[in-house]
Amino acid sequence: MKKVVQAACPHDCPDACGVLITVEDGRAAKIQGDPEHPVTRGFLCAKVAKYLDRVYSPDRVMYPMRRVGPKGPGQPGAAVPTKITSSVWQRISWDQALDQISSRFRAISAEFGSEAILPYSYGGTLGALNGGSMDRRFFHRLGASQLDRTICSAAGEAGMKSVLGAKLGTEPEQFRQSKYIIAWASNIHGNNVHLWPFIAEARRNGAKLVVIDPYRTRTAECADWYLPINPGTDAALALGMMHVIIGENLHDVDYVTKYTVGFEQLREKVKAYPPERVAQWTGIAAEDIRKLAREYATARPSAIRLNYGVQRSEGGGMATRAIVMLPCVIGSWKEVGGGLQMSLSGAADFNSTGLKRPDLMHSALGREARTLNMVELGRVLNKVNDPPVKALFVYNSNPAAVCPNHQAVIRGLMRPDLFTVVHEQFFTDTTDYADIVLPATTFFEHKDLQKGYGHYYVQVSNQAIEPVGECRSNVELFRGLAERMGFEEECFRESVDEMIDLALESDDPWMAGMSRERLEREPVRMKFAASGADFGENSHFSQRQREVGHPGAELRSGGQPMAAVPTSSDKVAVPTFEPFLPFARGGFRTRSGKAELYSELLKAQGLDPVVEFRPPAESRHAKRNGLPLELLARKADNFLNTTFSNLPSVQEMEEPGLLEISSGDAQARGIADGDRVRVFNHRGDVELVARVDGKVQAGVVSASLHWAKMAPGFQSINSLTSEKLTDMGNSATFYSVLVEVELSKPKSSH
Numbered sequence: 001m002k003k004v005v006q007a008a009c010p011h012d013c014p015d016a017c018g019v020l021i022t023v024e025d026g027r028a029a030k031i032q033g034d035p036e037h038p039v040t041r042g043f044l045c046a047k048v049a050k051y052l053d054r055v056y057s058p059d060r061v062m063y064p065m066r067r068v069g070p071k072g073p074g075q076p077g078a079a080v081p082t083k084i085t086s087s088v089w090q091r092i093s094w095d096q097a098l099d100q101i102s103s104r105f106r107a108i109s110a111e112f113g114s115e116a117i118l119p120y121s122y123g124g125t126l127g128a129l130n131g132g133s134m135d136r137r138f139f140h141r142l143g144a145s146q147l148d149r150t151i152c153s154a155a156g157e158a159g160m161k162s163v164l165g166a167k168l169g170t171e172p173e174q175f176r177q178s179k180y181i182i183a184w185a186s187n188i189h190g191n192n193v194h195l196w197p198f199i200a201e202a203r204r205n206g207a208k209l210v211v212i213d214p215y216r217t218r219t220a221e222c223a224d225w226y227l228p229i230n231p232g233t234d235a236a237l238a239l240g241m242m243h244v245i246i247g248e249n250l251h252d253v254d255y256v257t258k259y260t261v262g263f264e265q266l267r268e269k270v271k272a273y274p275p276e277r278v279a280q281w282t283g284i285a286a287e288d289i290r291k292l293a294r295e296y297a298t299a300r301p302s303a304i305r306l307n308y309g310v311q312r313s314e315g316g317g318m319a320t321r322a323i324v325m326l327p328c329v330i331g332s333w334k335e336v337g338g339g340l341q342m343s344l345s346g347a348a349d350f351n352s353t354g355l356k357r358p359d360l361m362h363s364a365l366g367r368e369a370r371t372l373n374m375v376e377l378g379r380v381l382n383k384v385n386d387p388p389v390k391a392l393f394v395y396n397s398n399p400a401a402v403c404p405n406h407q408a409v410i411r412g413l414m415r416p417d418l419f420t421v422v423h424e425q426f427f428t429d430t431t432d433y434a435d436i437v438l439p440a441t442t443f444f445e446h447k448d449l450q451k452g453y454g455h456y457y458v459q460v461s462n463q464a465i466e467p468v469g470e471c472r473s474n475v476e477l478f479r480g481l482a483e484r485m486g487f488e489e490e491c492f493r494e495s496v497d498e499m500i501d502l503a504l505e506s507d508d509p510w511m512a513g514m515s516r517e518r519l520e521r522e523p524v525r526m527k528f529a530a531s532g533a534d535f536g537e538n539s540h541f542s543q544r545q546r547e548v549g550h551p552g553a554e555l556r557s558g559g560q561p562m563a564a565v566p567t568s569s570d571k572v573a574v575p576t577f578e579p580f581l582p583f584a585r586g587g588f589r590t591r592s593g594k595a596e597l598y599s600e601l602l603k604a605q606g607l608d609p610v611v612e613f614r615p616p617a618e619s620r621h622a623k624r625n626g627l628p629l630e631l632l633a634r635k636a637d638n639f640l641n642t643t644f645s646n647l648p649s650v651q652e653m654e655e656p657g658l659l660e661i662s663s664g665d666a667q668a669r670g671i672a673d674g675d676r677v678r679v680f681n682h683r684g685d686v687e688l689v690a691r692v693d694g695k696v697q698a699g700v701v702s703a704s705l706h707w708a709k710m711a712p713g714f715q716s717i718n719s720l721t722s723e724k725l726t727d728m729g730n731s732a733t734f735y736s737v738l739v740e741v742e743l744s745k746p747k748s749s750h
């Protein structure tokens with residue numbers, strides 16, 4: 001029997017693709033992008049196109065296992081146990097596993113209090129259910145410590161919200177109507193490839209693409225203008241652009257007056273950032289800064305695709321804040337194809353209180369549980385007392401590779417008194433330190449509900465096949481564990497469909513028309529036109545926009561403020577949707593209701609209420625201490641963080657283990673292309689192979705993330721990164737790292 005199942009890719013990626021899985025006699029036979037999904041448009045990224053290799057990999061965790069050997073990755077090369085029973089693992093039943101976990105949790109709670117148990121999860125799946133529902137209910141009810149999920153985007157979120165009050169922005173479909181696109185720290189071909197066709201369409205219609213990134217990405221290679229920037233200096237660039245824009249009266253006086261607060265303070269602030277000064281920090285010539293500012297402000301509509309690269313730096317919150325001010329200052333939020341996109345996840349939320357039940361924590365503890373920051377796992381496992389963490393429950397994450405300050409994390413995970421449970425699809429770096437490993441389903445094997453953070457569509461991901469082996473989804477695992485712990489609340493018995501229905505219970509008008517039955521069949525765009533209120537009055541598109549002959553988008557007055565109707569004389573493709581312009585007429589979700597170029601909230605936190613640039617302290621400190629090179633510990637284009645990095649068919653598309661270095665820096669150290677090099681700083685060192693390929697400029701080196709145990713000595717690139725937190729949002733500073741490089745041994749001759 002053959003069927004085609006509608007599903008959604010749940011990986012941590014803005015694109016959240018619609019996928020079609022062909023199933024023949026119970027076995028998945030084909031995966032393809034959903035041609036009907038308006039953003040997926042029928043194609044998949046290279047790694048998800050190979051997903052059958054992942055689902056049916058012989059290396060999957062198939063059964064619950066208990067450790068009988070020592071913790072740690074063992075011998076190089078022999079790290080992946082494919083046999084059920086080995087000297088390290090013993091197969092056990094689900095019943096035994098759940099019994100052992102629950103009795104251990106009871107004992108730890110009795111001796112140290114329930115907050116000695118710490119859940120650790122992040123981006124394994126973005127499904128609303130398997131990403132955070134039954135698990136949260138379970139840990140709330142248990143009274144476990146709370147995890148502050150900051151490893152990815154919290155600085156950017158804080159920076160963006162300080163201006164806009166929400167994570168909203170330009171939808172991908174509108175980029176086809178832009179005339180000027182800045183990909184700012186945005187590796188579009190690698191991390192967000194479904195935006196590319198819209199940009200390609202815009203360029204066919206004459207748009208210019210500018211890329212601002214210290215690494216020459218594939219996107220930079222095909223840009224009209226590539227501006228390599230010194231890492232961590234983006235706030236200065238944005239301030240310098242605003243210096244030019246405001247100084248030359250290119251800002252939108254009407255928009256700024258109506259919809260922002262603090263413009264005068266910003267005008268004062270940017271005076272200190274003339275292009276000549278900014279050039280010294282950023283490495284971008286003053287003339288280029290002027291040109292960029294002028295073009296950005298006048299080539300309408302202009303859109304910025306900002307991604308999270310800038311906010312993985314010490315000043316990441318302020319950098320994001322500064323960049324997010326740009327469309328507010330030039331008023332490009334008014335235009336179809338204008339504005340800015342970072343994350344769109346702040347639109348219409350599912351019923352998250354219902355899914356996660358934070359009230360259960362209060363009934364368990366009588367108060368909020370303590371919160372531990374996931375970025376600081378090394379410190380948390382080694383230094384936190386009162387109570388110490390005695391049990392770690394990892395799912396949807398591979399902290400033994402993705403966490404900063406890898407050495408400290410590993411020291412913590414090696415603690416003999418730490419009881420570690422890992423629910424996983426594969427024997428990752430983290431399962432190497434588990435006491436119990438539990439087998440997890442992939443999205444082929446369970447049902448879920450999903451939004452994206454790079455578009456505004458919602459989907460149900462239907463289950464395509466039965467779980468392989470004895471795999472269970474996160475929902476079923478925590479349901480089973482709740483039962484073992486004797487938790488009697490009804491919510492632990494809800495079925496998956498009941499949970500999806502509950503998640504969709506929302507009085508948000510943007511969620512109107514989203515029933516489970518409908519979402520099972522098709523992706524549904526949020527219903528913005530129905531939102532009515534909030535978006536101010538008397539909006540109209542700027543005169544300038546009409547003058548340059550852009551599709552004459554006109555806002556209807558009255559109840560449908562965001563609807564834009566293309567006119568018949570338009571030459572560019574007519575969009576098949578009504579563009580969503582979240583801030584065309586204000587509607588900011590800040591306290592003032594305006595774009596806050598001056599923020600009382602920031603002032604109260606002791607931060608600059610306008611915006612500021614501070615050169616990263618890591619640079620000042622490390623350069624003094626003989627660590628002259630900025631390291632970009634980047635993501636690989638064909639892996640997803642560390643996911644996929646163990647699959648042979650995906651490995652073929654990547655070259656892990658490289659240190660990309662400029663020819664000048666290589667020569668100065670006697671390093672040639674292909675040489676083995678040691679990259680080090682005061683936190684650790686890793687062995688890599690030098691690649692002199694012109695991807696980075698002088699002073700910058702780059703290496704990519706993957707499973708630690710694929711590397712010599714099992715060293716994650718995160719051996720070099722620090723636990724230092726960002727200026728806002730308590731996020732990670734993966735891109736504020738200084739290192740030195742030396743030849744480790746001569747290149748072998750074969």
Ligand SMILES: Nc1nc2c(c(=O)[nH]1)N[C@H]1C(S)=C(S)[C@@H](COP(=O)(O)OP(=O)(O)OC[C@H]3O[C@@H](n4cnc5c(=O)[nH]c(N)nc54)[C@H](O)[C@@H]3O)O[C@H]1N2
Binds near residue numbers: 190307312636
């Ligand atoms: N293929 C693939 N796709 C992914 C992922 C992956 O690992 N692989 N990861 C997913 C995840 S978790 C996320 S959060 C998203 C978003 O991920 P992104 O934020 O897009 O990812 P990054 O690669 O961290 O950063 C984007 C770009 O910023 C650049 N950059 C680094 N430092 C600076 C800086 O100081 N200034 C500027 N201007 N640029 C800088 C990097 O070189 C990189 O090209 O992507 C998701 N998609």
Ligand SMILES: Nc1nc2c(c(=O)[nH]1)N[C@H]1C(S)=C(S)[C@@H](COP(=O)(O)OP(=O)(O)OC[C@H]3O[C@@H](n4cnc5c(=O)[nH]c(N)nc54)[C@H](O)[C@@H]3O)O[C@H]1N2
Binds near residue numbers: 123397398399426473
């Ligand atoms: N050096 C450096 N470090 C980084 C980054 C960087 O750019 N550079 N990026 C950071 C960022 S942005 C992020 S978001 C984090 C990502 O950190 P993580 O979210 O830990 O990312 P992954 O390495 O992809 O690990 C996810 C794991 O979840 C598992 N998984 C998938 N689906 C399920 C499921 O349904 N159930 C269970 N139980 N498990 C599942 C996968 O098999 C995989 O091993 O890494 C951060 N670390």
Ligand SMILES: [Mo]
Binds near residue numbers: 151
């Ligand atoms: Mo991320």
